[in-house]
Amino acid sequence: MEYGILTGTASDIRHFFLVVTCLVSLSAAQYSWRPGEWSSCDASECGLNGQQDRYVSCMFQDRNGQLSYAEEENCRYLPRPISQQMCNKKCTDQYQVTWAADTWGRCQLLPSVKTCARGMGIRYRNVTCVIKSDGKLQDDSICAGYETKPATSESCDLQCKQDCIVTPYGPWSSCDKCEKIAQTRTRIVVIPDDHGGKDCPPFSQIRPCNNCSNVYYIYLGRWSPCHTMDIPENFPTHSLIGREERRVSCIDSIGATVPYTRCKEHINLQGQIITDRQSCIIPQDCEISEWSPWQLVNSSCLLESGWTKPGLMKRERSVRKLSRGLGASCPPLVETTAVHGTSDKSRYCPRNKWLTSSWSKCLSVNGGLQCTTGMQHRKAICVEENESGDQKPVDDSLCTSPRPTISQLCSADCDWDCTVSLWSQWSDCTVTECEAYARKRRNNQKTGQRFRTREVLTRPGTNGEQCPHLSETQNCDPEPCYFWNTSSGPCSLSKFRYGESETCGVGIKQRTATCVDKKGMRVSDDLCSSWETRPEAQVLCEIPCRYDCVTSEWGEWSECPDICETEQDVSYRPNMRSRQKTILARHGPGGTECPGERELIENKPCPTVIECAVFIWHADPWGSCELEDRNRKCGRGRQTRGVHCYNGNNQLVQDEKCTQSVKPERTRVCMIPCPRDCTLTACLTGLVVQLLVLLIKTTFLLGLGSDLFFRNQTMVVPHVQRYYRR
Numbered sequence: 144m145e146y147g148i149l150t151g152t153a154s155d156i157r158h159f160f161l162v163v164t165c166l167v168s169l170s171a172a173q174y175s176w177r178p179g180e181w182s183s184c185d186a187s188e189c190g191l192n193g194q195q196d197r198y199v200s201c202m203f204q205d206r207n208g209q210l211s212y213a214e215e216e217n218c219r220y221l222p223r224p225i226s227q228q229m230c231n232k233k234c235t236d237q238y239q240v241t242w243a244a245d246t247w248g249r250c251q252l253l254p255s256v257k258t259c260a261r262g263m264g265i266r267y268r269n270v271t272c273v274i275k276s277d278g279k280l281q282d283d284s285i286c287a288g289y290e291t292k293p294a295t296s297e298s299c300d301l302q303c304k305q306d307c308i309v310t311p312y313g314p315w316s317s318c319d320k321c322e323k324i325a326q327t328r329t330r331i332v333v334i335p336d337d338h339g340g341k342d343c344p345p346f347s348q349i350r351p352c353n354n355c356s357n358v359y360y361i362y363l364g365r366w367s368p369c370h371t372m373d374i375p376e377n378f379p380t381h382s383l384i385g386r387e388e389r390r391v392s393c394i395d396s397i398g399a400t401v402p403y404t405r406c407k408e409h410i411n412l413q414g415q416i417i418t419d420r421q422s423c424i425i426p427q428d429c430e431i432s433e434w435s436p437w438q439l440v441n442s443s444c445l446l447e448s449g450w451t452k453p454g455l456m457k458r459e460r461s462v463r464k465l466s467r468g469l470g471a472s473c474p475p476l477v478e479t480t481a482v483h484g485t486s487d488k489s490r491y492c493p494r495n496k497w498l499t500s501s502w503s504k505c506l507s508v509n510g511g512l513q514c515t516t517g518m519q520h521r522k523a524i525c526v527e528e529n530e531s532g533d534q535k536p537v538d539d540s541l542c543t544s545p546r547p548t549i550s551q552l553c554s555a556d557c558d559w560d561c562t563v564s565l566w567s568q569w570s571d572c573t574v575t576e577c578e579a580y581a582r583k584r585r586n587n588q589k590t591g592q593r594f595r596t597r598e599v600l601t602r603p604g605t606n607g608e609q610c611p612h613l614s615e616t617q618n619c620d621p622e623p624c625y626f627w628n629t630s631s632g633p634c635s636l637s638k639f640r641y642g643e644s645e646t647c648g649v650g651i652k653q654r655t656a657t658c659v660d661k662k663g664m665r666v667s668d669d670l671c672s673s674w675e676t677r678p679e680a681q682v683l684c685e686i687p688c689r690y691d692c693v694t695s696e697w698g699e700w701s702e703c704p705d706i707c708e709t710e711q712d713v714s715y716r717p718n719m720r721s722r723q724k725t726i727l728a729r730h731g732p733g734g735t736e737c738p739g740e741r742e743l744i745e746n747k748p749c750p751t752v753i754e755c756a757v758f759i760w761h762a763d764p765w766g767s768c769e770l771e772d773r774n775r776k777c778g779r780g781r782q783t784r785g786v787h788c789y790n791g792n793n794q795l796v797q798d799e800k801c802t803q804s805v806k807p808e809r810t811r812v813c814m815i816p817c818p819r820d821c822t823l824t825a826c827l828t829g830l831v832v833q834l835l836v837l838l839i840k841t842t843f844l845l846g847l848g849s850d851l852f853f854r855n856q857t858m859v860v861p862h863v864q865r866y867y868r869r
Contacts, residue, residue, distance in 0.1 A: 525540075561610035724743055
């Protein structure tokens with residue numbers, strides 16, 4: 144090929160290249176690249192890791208639009224399409240790929256929202272398509288072919304900062320009477336702080352009272368540990384009794400400690416004694432022995448299922464000294480542990496099973512009316528049986544099989560006697576008429592009543608013994624309707640011992656008494672004076688000194704004995720109750736000696752006097768059923784019977800001797816059945832009619848079906864003609 148040099152002006156050169164470009168474009172317009180179809184994706188496994196190819200040819204198009212292959216040289220000036228590309232091999236199993244979702248990010252404001260508010264939050268996460276086996280990323284379109292892509296964003300509850308909000312302070316507390324040395328005021332939380340908001344401010348304020356400078360308080364410190372007492376030699380002591388101290392100080396209104404005499408001058412203790420020392424029990428921890436050697440309780444054994452049950456070993460220790468006072472209590476004394484490897488392959492574990500007793504006698508159902516139906520019972524206990532057949536009772540929960548039936552229906556005997564429950568406890572002795580209380584007391588009559596009852600467990604059979612009486616009444620004298628209500632003042636010292644301070648000794652306290660009824664309402668003093676002498680206005684009292692004997696307060700009164708429950712003659716058994724107190728600390732040098740045993744017990748007559756005579760309600764048999772509508776021959780009616788009060792000797796007495804609340808009813812509703820004729824259905828076969836008649840007769844024999852019961856009636860079953868088809 145020959146080359147030449149282009150010469151000329153710049154304008155000529157530009158014109159030359161423009162002409163050449165036009166000629167090339169005209170020539171190229173007849174040629175074009177035409178790609179073929181892509182080949183299948185060539186990859187070893189599914190996903191975005193394959194390659195596919197296609198042919199790209201240069202084609203010539205003539206003036207008639209016909210295409211023909213041409214040399215690639217003719218298309219060299221045109222952009223050539225690609226002939227290779229990466230591809231996704233479609234997975235034949237959808238479980239080879241999956242969506243992988245990251246954790247949700249923090250909740251943030253929506254892009255269009257500027258202020259924090261509830262429901263205005265959004266959070267995001269990344270969701271990608273991966274191969275399950277190695278987690279390699281794939282194009283989302285692969286997973287999308289099998290399942291919808293999970294959401295990458297969702298709304299959330301934006302946790303806005305919440306500052307604490309409180310109410311304004313309330314009013315200051317009062318300084319009146321100087322019951323407290325400082326004033327306070329408070330406020331409450333309306334909305335607490337949350338999510339990093341401002342903390343709540345103080346809820347209370349305090350300031351001293353300006354008018355309470357002469358107010359004093361007694362400060363009581365904690366008791367010291369109990370220790371042995373420092374006492375002179377040859378003085379009787381007990382090794383278990385010690386002493387404990389505490390600090391007793393006088394505090395003024397600003398919290399400063401001042402002489403204790405200030406508190407004595409300004410505080411009215413109302414006879415209360417405040418001490419800085421007292422007796423106590425010296426504490427001693429529990430002492431135990433060393434553990435005994437391990438002992439085999441039972442070895443491993445084979446269960447019925449074939450599994451091996453481990454054995455059990457235990458060791459024990461004993462108590463040498465029990466704890467006293469505030470000493471440490473005793474730890475566990477027995478320890479057990481499971482052991483393995485001690486199994487005897489031929490020894491089976493004891494098995495648990497139910498053991499039942501024989502059935503009881505068939506008894507009628509409580510309140511039952513039919514003789515033929517009753518109930519019988521038996522006991523079922525869970526026992527453990529070893530290989531030798533020995534049995535021992537164990538907890539019912541150890542038996543895995545269902546518990547055997549312990550009750551069943553049975554045929555009861557018609558000739559049973561009436562059975563009743565045990566007597567209930569006697570009711571409290573109550574006043575029947577408070578207004579007549581004083582009158583009955585003056586006439587030496589009992590003013591109240593008490594009663595007890597029992598219930599019918601089984602009604603008597605046709606030939607059985609009838610039920611006994613179900614209630615008993617006794618007359619009694621209860622606690623009075625009116626009594627003295629006393630209140631005592633503080634103990635004031637009446638004399639002092641030589642050398643002792645004025646804080647202990649024998650004194651007198653004033654006592655007031657008012658007459659009240661059972662509701663606590665004040666009534667005339669004459670109502671109480673008729674029953675009990677007015678209490679004295681002054682009684683002796685004692686404030687113990689330092690070395691005096693110390694006793695407890697009187698305990699509760701004992702229960703009053705029921706003199707009617709004994710066979711002993713009442714005249715030789717007074718109806719008394721008692722209470723007692725105990726010695727807390729023995730007297731010291733120069734102190735008052737402890738009282739004797741008799742002085743530690745106080746006896747008093749019981750407030751309730753029981754008359755042992757018993758009164759009983761007796762009810763006559765029910766009369767015939769009298770119809771309410773005398774124009775009818777059947778239907779609703781009433782039965783009546785007599786009910787009277789008798790004493791223990793079966794003698795008739797006044798009804799007021801028996802308690803009205805347990806009096807048997809005198810009338811009750813009854814029913815007289817109406818007769819009903821026998822009715823038959825449409826014509827039946829002779830066999831069916833015979834069965835129907837047999838059923839009706841059986842119903843009469845069993846006493847069933849009130850609709851088929853006829854009194855003094857004859858039931859006639861009409862004749863039914865039989866027909867046969869030839």
